[in-house]
Amino acid sequence: MSQPIELQKDETFVLNVGPQHPATHGVLRVKMTMDGEYIYKAETVLGYIHRMHEKMAENRTYPQYMPNMGRLDYLSAMAFNHGYALVVERACGIEVPERAEYIRVITVELNRISSHLVWLGAYVLDLGGFTPLMYCFDDREQILDLLESVTGSRLTYCYFRFGGLYNDIDDEFITGTRAFIIRMRKELKMYAKLVTGNIILMKRLQGHGIIDKDMCQRYGATGPVARGSGLNYDVRKNEPYSVYPELDFDIPVNDGCDSYARYLVRMEEMEQSLRIIEQALDKLPEGPVNPEKKPKLIKPPSGDYYAAVETARGNFGIRLVSDGGKNAYRLKLRSPTYSNMHLFDEACRGMLLADALAFMGSLDLVIPEMDR
């Protein structure tokens, strides 16, 4: 347990974590002012992987911007596809066929599981356990194969289209997904045995990295980070979109506020995602995946539009300002880890360096999405 200590400001030194550090999983730099082993202040420095994604939206047409959505959060690209498709559909008033909506939900949830699996593997690797990574990547490989057979790409998906999808799913995908659900349920039990119940993991996580409800609200933290602090907020329930209202699932919430609570929330989320996929497969209607009537040229009427989706890391919002032209006048992306990261400084003060890195992992940071 990290103890708040009396820090001697004049005896501090600066330690750079990153931009090339294995624990930051990307090019994130944290300037830590240390007092011995304890952190006095942690300043995050972004900008090493800035690619001007928001500006790019202003000088390319709406369909041309779609590939960018796969490159923000490369681990849950499908949800980002969904967000962008949603905002343009709202702006242009395009109806989405029901079958397409169900397929969207299935692919997004599969992608959420694969994203959490990468997090689980990499997080336990950060804490010093190598083996779970292998199991996680083996399971994730099944999802990637399934999604590859439909979308054609393995990671940076560009699958959604305005009003529909790039192509329909086939029977092979449906049987493959059903087999995966059975396999994954077994594997989740195995993870519970191998990782969740492990005493080293518990000792490293329980009681460390405390973020309370108030702090989450002040910094705008969303996703499993907020739900691990007892905040019951999920875009899928609070501002329902797509066919989520027709599906029966729970939002896992844990009052623990520590790294272990966030860990448990993510593990439970994987189970809930499996439930969603199972129901969506059962309810999958027949029909086309693209609308019959769709404008040839996407030109949203001038105005201000907003759409939000729940990615694997939290609330992803897109605000689109259109002046009626072929390109967006302004596109603002509100990405989850950007907000989640900013509570790091306040939360890690007085923490030991090794604990702070274990805490950072529990925030599930994806740098290209934070620093876009």
Next chain:
Amino acid sequence: MGGYFSDLFSGTKSLLDGMWVTLKEFPKRPVTLSYPHESLKMYARYRGHIELIGDEENKPNCVVCGMCERACPSGCIHLAGEKPEGGKKKVLTSYTLDFTTCSLCGSCVESCNFDAIRFSNEYNLASTRKEDFIIDLLKRLEEQDK
């Protein structure tokens, strides 16, 4: 003191649990392939770089409308054509793909109304030279038939 012994006990138990999970993997076959000696077959929908589709005489279906060039977000397609003397239709004279900037989004394939381009299944493309990724698709189509 009691906490110490209970920690010791549960620690040993979780260690044995973990080892048992790993031990069960022992008799299983490896899930990996020894690339490059073996390689995977890609799915039919796999998106490699684009390629031209030819007709029976291996002449490209392309009519040089330039839709793909305009649809491309990164401007990686360059094509040119000319009208032969006496001919009505334009004939493709060059089609270059700069694969270094391609993001495989598929806008070009979707924008094509003449069934002239598709995704290839090519994925063994590692190289240290930039020139290897600037692909002359017309030449590729001609060579494919041989």
